[in-house]
Amino acid sequence: MTADLYAESGEFIDVFSRDAWQAFRPPVVAALHRAVPDQGPFLDIGAGTGLGTLLVAETLPSAEIVAVEPSPILRAVLLSRLAGSESLRPRVTVIAAGIQDWQSPARLGGVLAMNMLGHLDPEQRRRLWAELRARLAPSAPLIVNLQPPAEVTTVPPTTFASITVGGRTYQGGGEARPAGDGTVTWTMRYRTLTPDGSVERDLVVAYPWHVVSPAELLDELAGAGFTATVGELDVVVATPRG
Structure with a gap:
């Protein structure tokens, strides 16, 4: 697997x-x-x-x-x-x-x-x-x-979602860049924010996506x-x- x-x-x-x-x-x-x-x-x-x-x-x-x-x-x-x-x-x-x-x-x-x-x-x-x-x-x-993009292109950084659960706010976003051979690489960013807006966690992951x-x-x-x-x-x- x-x-x-x-x-x-x-x-x-x-x-x-x-x-x-x-x-x-x-x-x-x-x-x-x-x-x-x-x-x-x-x-x-x-x-x-x-x-x-x-x-x-x-x-x-x-x-x-x-x-x-x-x-x-x-x-x-x-x-x-x-x-x-x-x-x-x-x-x-x-x-x-x-x-x-x-x-x-x-x-x-x-x-x-x-x-x-x-x-x-x-x-x-x-x-x-x-x-x-x-x-x-x-x-x-x-x-x-x-799902976007419909062609191999650059997708600028965008925040897709934000949700508050208890005393933390979770934000998710990402950007895509051409990777050749009909694919892009999505780089996703997930952040956990405290009530005062401080970043408690900042996770960045990347994966290939066939367009x-x-x-x-x-x-x-x-x-x-x-x-x-x-x-x-x-x-x-x-x-x-x-």
Whole structure:
């Protein structure tokens, strides 16, 4: 298994993802209503701390869910959520692997893959689309999202989120710089501030991100046999063609 990219920053991911998932909720829920859970389990790729998994479970109360997440620290939060829920514990299975290292069930009633495409290079993405096309039930949705940048470029330093919990304020931000070969390097900064504004902790981490544009993603999906559209907040919904 590859190194955990979130080994240092994982404690902040759930805190800073909540507002984003609230924004994603309408387009993702609309797409989830097209799932066919009676024809196979629902697959959540890169489930992270489980915010998307919870949305799937809420929207599809009869679905069996398989949540695939390679990061131990993110998976710990996900498992804690599931263990504390009498209703979720029997129907969500957590897989400790990257999607490229694990073979999914032969039939799927739908797939969610949010906030994770940049972790896959073009060849890994194409293999994934081909495998999902072969396993998705007719009309079952594949739900993914595009994340900036859409091309290899510089993204200036930006603060993405700030939240106060008790007597500490947590800030998250980052910047991206071209790294060649269709990738950028994201340098993320997480700061913990005391009530007087002093910096108590200052964590900087960097990781590569494979850039994919809307046109490139739609071409890949079409080549794999999907019909796909880009919707609100760059949420892409694809279904097997014919």
